[in-house]
Amino acid sequence: MNMMRFSANTVQQWVVNTFSALLLSFILPVLPLAAQNENTHPVREQLTAEERAWLADHPTVRFTGDPSWLPIEAFTEQGEYIGIVAEYLRIIQSRTGLVFDIVPTQTWSESLQMTKDRQVDVLSAMSNEARREYLTFTRSHMSFPVVISVRRDAPDVMNPDQQLSGQRVVTLEGYGYVSQLEQKYPNVEFI
Incomplete structure (x- = not known):
């Protein structure tokens, strides 16, 4: 996991570009289905x-x-x-x-x-x-990168396990990526 620092404008542009790409990747394959009706x-x-x-x-x-x-x-x-x-x-x-x-x-x-x-x-x-x-899963339909954001006054994070060792990192409770982060970075405290 590479950590980089971005300006607010860069992050905003990334979000817009990523959202646009995701939207297109979901809509384009579905268009032929949407154009057909049940009878055809x-x-x-x-x-x-x-x-x-x-x-x-x-x-x-x-x-x-x-x-x-x-x-x-x-x-x-x-x-x-x-x-x-x-x-x-x-x-x-x-x-x-x-x-x-x-x-x-x-x-x-x-x-x-x-x-x-x-x-x-x-x-x-x-x-x-x-x-x-308790669940059975289909194959994955979407994939999203996980990133760690830090305060502007904090140093860039290039190696989370070493640089964030003993630090507390906020995550969303119950989200699937949390267990993956905990396994990959055992020295980081995820809350």
Whole structure:
């Protein structure tokens, strides 16, 4: 993990460029599907007999996600599910007839707990060792780099395990990348 210091303008430009690239990488492959309707390309005919039987037995799937991770996904104050994953679900729903019962949550921890308690069937989440104990994962659909940001008056961080040894680094509770950081940088205190 390389650490570099960037100005606010550089970071803002990086965010805009990265978001634009991500958006295009998700939209372009889906455009041909969006241009077709169910009658011209029925997805159900492409499914195995076992998959069709599962859909018949489970016409509604309870789903939740991260309530505050835009542009990927979020819940509005009114409980509407928005973002890139929400668009994917709409396409899947229109192509398969599968209905997603979207279950809004207030926190990511609540989303994870609902999944553990089997109050929802599907969760959009990163695979990690702890989650594999109670979830089955598809192949990864998205990839994002993890970076460490430091205060302007702090030295650049080129080797986190050495330079941040004994330091406290703030992370988001329950996010999948935290366990990976803890394993990779055992001398850093992640809170």
